[in-house]
Amino acid sequence: MGKSQRSREAKQCDSCGKIEAVLYRIRLSSQAPWIFACSVCQTKAKTQAAYQYGGTWKQTKRN
Numbered sequence: 001m002g003k004s005q006r007s008r009e010a011k012q013c014d015s016c017g018k019i020e021a022v023l024y025r026i027r028l029s030s031q032a033p034w035i036f037a038c039s040v041c042q043t044k045a046k047t048q049a050a051y052q053y054g055g056t057w058k059q060t061k062r063n
Contacts (some may be wrong), residue, residue, distance in 0.1 A: 006060070006061045007061075008061075009059070011059070012036075013036060015041040016038060018038050021060065022038075022039070022056065024037050024057075025055045028051060
């Protein structure tokens, strides 16, 4: 008896527009809104001093 999978539509990176199955919720200052970024954009954003990580969004989730 395996675990079932829940799949949703892929989302677009708010920074570069690339459609991805895994995105990272980030913001670049405490006053900035949260955005979803792909792994490439997240890696670039990590170098900024005010970078904040807020979680991982996945297209396919386990129930």
